[in-house]
Amino acid sequence: MPGPIVVINPNSNQAVTDGLDAALEAFRLPGGPGIECLTLAEGPFGIExxxxxxxxxxxxxxxxQGRPDAGAFVIACYSDPGLDACRSVTKRPVFGIQESGVLTALARADLFGIIAIAEASVARHRRFMxxxxxxxxxxxxIPLNMSVDESARGEKTFERLVEVGGALKARGAGAVILGCAGMARHRPGLEAELGVPVIDPTQAAVAMAMGTLLAG
Known part of the structure; x- marks a missing residue:
């Protein structure tokens, strides 16, 4: 049995990690790899x-480097911080959620859209793409223009997600990516509302990690 998939939230907001943990519950299969969600205590409260x-x-x-027992790693921040650095210090596969989310979207639709957390995130994401x-x-x-914490716990977050998701769909997006790990809990409801695939990139990355480990 391979070691666990270690999912790392690089910000120090435990509420975001808790949301990731809940969104990944369906991936915890009998006989499958374990999934462990960690919070990076040294990280900022939100990566913005x-x-x-x-x-x-x-x-x-x-x-x-300190987790040689892991089977794979997932960096659960949509900026994919440290992806190359982490890959350089381990022989285990390391998945970034932006890269995984985009690759999954490409498999689901001709054109995809992204709901960003804030305007400042857009240029950073475009450089990676x-x-x-x-x-x-x-x-x-299109950005929500709210904080990471608001995206995870804000009362009006879902309304704003529907608004932005609808605008992306109107521009031709056949799939929509949630551009922040903090949005994970909203995926099922937003997909039902928009009528197009809505991709939680952390789920996408964990699915890739699971496929890699199960294939041996």
């Missing part, structure tokens, strides 16, 4: 800027 993203690279790499070579499949990315 390039500086926030860069600040967690070394702590993430140290955490990965340019590296992936997928900008030609992006219908649009």
């Amino acid at each position: 800027s390039q500086l926030d993203s860069d600040s967690v690279v070394l702590p993430l790499a140290r955490l990965v 340019a590296r992936m070579g997928v900008l030609g499949r992006l219908a649009a990315e």
